[in-house]
Amino acid sequence: xxxxxxxxxxxxxxxxxxxxxxxxxxxxxxxxxxxxxxxxxxxxxxxxxxxxxxxxxxxxxxxxxxxxxxxxxxxxxxxxxxxxxxxxxxxxxxxxxxxxxxxxxxxxxxxxxxxxxxxxxxxxxxxxxxxxxxxxxxxxxxxxxxxxxxxxxxxxxxxxxxxxxxxxxxxxxxxxxxxxxxxxxxxxxxxxxxxxxxxxxxxxxxxxxxxxxxxxxxxxxxxxxxxxxxxxxxxxxxxxxxxxxxxxxxxxxxxxxxxxxxxxxxxxx
Amino acid sequence: xxxxxxxxxxxxxxxxxxxxxxxxxxxxxxxxxxxxxxxxxxxxxxxxxxxxxxxxxxxxxxxxxxxxxxxxxxxxxxxxxxxxxxxxxxxxxxxxxxxxxxxxxxxxxxxxxxxxxxxxxxxxxxxxxxxxxxxxxxxxxxxxxxxxxxxxxxxxxxxxxxxxxxxxxxxxxxxxxxxxxxxxxxxxxxxxxxxxxxxxxxxxxxxxxxxxxxxxxxxxxxxxxxxxxxxxxxxxxxxxxxxxxxxxxxxxxxxxxxxxxxxxxxxxx
Numbered sequence: 161x162x163x164x165x166x167x168x169x170x171x172x173x174x175x176x177x178x179x180x181x182x183x184x185x186x187x188x189x190x191x192x193x194x195x196x197x198x199x200x201x202x203x204x205x206x207x208x209x210x211x212x213x214x215x216x217x218x219x220x221x222x223x224x225x226x227x228x229x230x231x232x233x234x235x236x237x238x239x240x241x242x243x244x245x246x247x248x249x250x251x252x253x254x255x256x257x258x259x260x261x262x263x264x265x266x267x268x269x270x271x272x273x274x275x276x277x278x279x280x281x282x283x284x285x286x287x288x289x290x291x292x293x294x295x296x297x298x299x300x301x302x303x304x305x306x307x308x309x310x311x312x313x314x315x316x317x318x319x320x321x322x323x324x325x326x327x328x329x330x331x332x333x334x335x336x337x338x339x340x341x342x343x344x345x346x347x348x349x350x351x352x353x354x355x356x357x358x359x360x361x362x363x364x365x366x367x368x369x370x371x372x373x374x375x376x377x378x379x380x381x382x383x384x385x386x387x388x389x390x391x392x393x394x395x396x397x398x399x400x401x402x403x404x405x406x407x408x409x410x411x412x413x414x415x416x417x418x419x420x421x422x423x424x425x426x427x428x429x
Numbered sequence: 430x431x432x433x434x435x436x437x438x439x440x441x442x443x444x445x446x447x448x449x450x451x452x453x454x455x456x457x458x459x460x461x462x463x464x465x466x467x468x469x470x471x472x473x474x475x476x477x478x479x480x481x482x483x484x485x486x487x488x489x490x491x492x493x494x495x496x497x498x499x500x501x502x503x504x505x506x507x508x509x510x511x512x513x514x515x516x517x518x519x520x521x522x523x524x525x526x527x528x529x530x531x532x533x534x535x536x537x538x539x540x541x542x543x544x545x546x547x548x549x550x551x552x553x554x555x556x557x558x559x560x561x562x563x564x565x566x567x568x569x570x571x572x573x574x575x576x577x578x579x580x581x582x583x584x585x586x587x588x589x590x591x592x593x594x595x596x597x598x599x600x601x602x603x604x605x606x607x608x609x610x611x612x613x614x615x616x617x618x619x620x621x622x623x624x625x626x627x628x629x630x631x632x633x634x635x636x637x638x639x640x641x642x643x644x645x646x647x648x649x650x651x652x653x654x655x656x657x658x659x660x661x662x663x664x665x666x667x668x669x670x671x672x673x674x675x676x677x678x679x680x681x682x683x684x685x686x687x688x689x690x691x692x693x694x695x696x697x698x
Contacts, residue, residue, distance in 0.1 A: 307583075308688065310576050312609045340581045343633040344684035358631040360690065364612040366623065415613035419577065421629065421688065 186374070187215045189359050190273070190302055190422060198222035200268040205257055205289065206230075206275035210238030216271060217247040226267070228253045257285045262292045269293070273302040276345075280333030286349035293429040299351065301425045305339030308360075308421035309379065311411040318411075321383050321404035324390035331393075339423035351427035363418040375418040380408040455643070456484045458628050459542070459571055459691060467491035469537040474526055474558065475499075475544035479507030485540060486516040495536070497522045526554045531561045538562070542571040545614075549602030555618035562698040568620060570694045574608030577629075577690035578648065580680040587680075590652050590673035593659035600662075608692035620696035632687040644687040649677040 194216070196202050200223045207213045207227035216225050227242075227250050229235050235252050242250045255261070257279070270289050276282040289299060306326050311318070329336040338345070339358075346354045363370040384405055390396050396404075411418045463485070465471050469492045476482045476496035485494050496511075496519050498504050504521050511519045524530070526548070539558050545551040558568060575595050580587065598605040607614070608627075615623045632639040653674055659665050665673075680687045 305579075307579050310574075310609060312606075312613070314576075314606065337583065340579060340686050340688060343635065343686055344581070347684070354635065356631065356633060356635075356686075358629050358688065360627050360629045362625065362627045364625060366612065366625075415616070417609050417612055417625075419609060419627065419690070423631075 186361070186378075186422070189361065190424060191215050191219060193424075194219060194271070194300060196220035196223035196269055200224070201226065201266075202269045202271055203228060203262075203267045203289075203292065205270060205272040205285075206278075207238050207252075208234050208274075210241040212271075212273045213238055213242060213250060214245055214247070217242060217245075217250050221247075221249060223249065225250045226253055227251070228255050228257075230254065230256050258288065264291050265294045266292050267294065268297050270297070270299040272299070274304065276301060277303050277329070277336050277338045278332070278334040282335070282338065283345060283349050286346060286351070290350050290429055295429060297429050299346070299425075299427050299429070301342055301346070301427075302359075302422060303339045303342060304336070304420070304422050306336040308339065308419070310419050311408070312415075312417045313407070313410060315404065315407035315410070317400055317404035318407040319404075320396055320400055321390070321408065324393075324395045324401075325383050325386050327395055328386050328389055328393065339421065342423050342425040346425055346427045351429065354425060354427040356423055356425045359422040359424055361418075361420045361422070363412075365414050365416070371412045371418075374420070375412040375416075376409065379418070379420060380405065380412070383408065455630070455647075455691070458630065459693060460484050460488060463488060463540070463569060465489035465492035465538055469493070470495065470535075471538045471540055472497060472531075472536045472558075472561065474539060474541040474554075475547075476507050476521075477503050477543075479510040481540075481542045482507055482511060482519060483514055483516070486511060486514075486519050490516075490518060492518065494519045495522055496520070497524050497526075499523065499525050527557065533560050534563045535561050536563065537566050539566070539568040541568070543573065545570060546572050546598070546605050546607045547601070547603045551604070551607065552614060552618050555615060555620070559619050559698050564698060566698050568615070568694075568696050568698070570611055570615070570696075571691060572608045572611060573605070573689070573691050575605040577608065577688070579688050580677070581684075581686040582676070582679060584673065584676035584679070586669055586673035587676040588673075589665055589669055590659070590677065593662075593664045593670075594652050594655050596664055597655050597658055597662065608690065611692050611694040615694055615696045620698065623694060623696040625692055625694045628691040628693055630687075630689045630691070632681075634683050634685070640681045640687075643689070644681040644685075645678065648687070648689060649674065649681070652677065 202223050202225050204213055204225055204227045207229045213227045227238060232254055235254055239252050270293055279285050306322055309322055326336050343354055343356045361374055363375050391398060410416055471492050471494050473482055473485060473494055473496045476498045482496045496507060501523055504523055508521050539562055548554050575591055578591055595605050612623055612625045630643055632644050660667060679685055
């Protein structure tokens with residue numbers, strides 16, 4: 161969302177695989193308590209390639225999901241994924257979160273997952289989304305927080321690589337530490353009855369699915385994805401980068417551990 | 430535990446109040462899934478002033494708790510607390526975790542909460558505790574991780590004050606980042622079937638009990654407790670310290686948030 165060229169993770173094939181891995185591994189943790197009743201109309205903001213859309217469509221089969229994104233390429237990928245999965249309760253819409261032409265009171269619910277972190281004006285976007293909700297409607301926001309990542313063995317080099325991602329996202333206008341701010345952010349945007357619940361991912365070698373699906377293929381792959389930009393921006397030298405990424409993979413070995421926390425907020429208009 | 434003069438938080442009256450506040454606020458989060466069956470004999474290692482002992486005694490009224498600590502003063506306080514609360518299923522024992530004279534196979538279960546973080550040889554202590562367990566017995570370990578603390582608004586000064594506590598605890602031979610290492614630590618000490626579950630404390634102003642009981646009276650009070658030693662050790666200057674502590678209290682105001690994670694491990698001999 162926002163200006164699409166600023167999406168810090170890019171639009172490569174590996175990025176699409178990463179998002180799919182991420183969605184599979186985390187679907188239960190993030191979405192198990194999200195269900196929309198029959199007949200309700202739900203706006204999914206920034207659906208991207210549909211990684212969350214399939215979960216929304218499956219969990220709420222009798223709701224209509226309006227999946228919106230600014231990128232035509234992403235929407236095409238999302239549409240293909242939804243069609244091939246056989247869902248018929250999703251419609252697609254190319255639009256910008258700041259300039260949507262929806263009439264007020266158009267949606268029963270709004271859903272936004274991993275979107276606000278990329279916006280330069282998240283409060284403005286939320287205030288706008290509040291207007292398109294029907295009275296009594298709810299918004300559900302899910303965001304990560306890269307400052308919530310810690311691991312064993314500890315490594316200053318690994319932390320340096322993560323700081324590169326945080327800094328690049330900040331330079332693109334985003335905020336990858338946004339998870340911890342959802343409560344005050346939603347209140348400041350006019351929402352009421354804000355409830356935030358953290359969703360912590362804890363990984364040790366007794367959980368091999370998370371070692372692969374989260375530590376390696378979600379988090380470390382995400383950090384690796386900004387290598388060229390981090391080096392080009394002079395945020396880190398090549399040797400430190402390689403050492404840091406190696407140390408992140410080291411946390412996926414037998415005696416390593418990894419922690420990361422997502423935040424899910426539900427609020428009422 | 431360990432050499433008592435090295436206990437980083439000291440033995441002051443305010444420290445006792447802090448530990449009592451902490452135990453009340455966190456009892457449900459940390460202990461709700463700990464119950465020992467009638468007739469079982471449980472060694473509580475490093476019971477301190479009995480903050481966890483009262484919870485153990487209450488939750489498992491028909492088990493016998495052997496509450497052990499190296500400090501006679503702490504044991505006296507713990508005994509007074511237990512007696513005044515009316516529990517009769519606790520006996521007290523002054524001993525060092527490294528040199529206890531228990532025969533092997535003496536206990537059905539071992540319980541250690543906020544103890545390993547203060548030991549210079551936690552692996553050795555755990556291997557020793559494994560020997561005093563009966564075959565099939567379990568150990569339960571609960572530890573914090575000061576590197577798991579993050580908050581809004583972000584503050585480098587506040588993080589500096591926390592690093593002072595981490596550094597002082599390390600200089601005293603402890604490890605306040607031990608929570609994330611419990612899984613490999615227990616395996617390396619010979620335990621089997623290790624299961625670690627994180628217990629995250631998330632605080633925003635919709636949770637006033639945690640704002641008071643955790644952000645202010647547990648975590649920030651704990652950091653404040655090392656002020657004189659941090660300044661004397663030259664780890665921080667007075668101005669930065671005051672700013673940092675102020676910023677920690679700032680996270681307890683209306684639009685602040687605070688996150689911290691405890692780790693609970695259960696393993697079999």
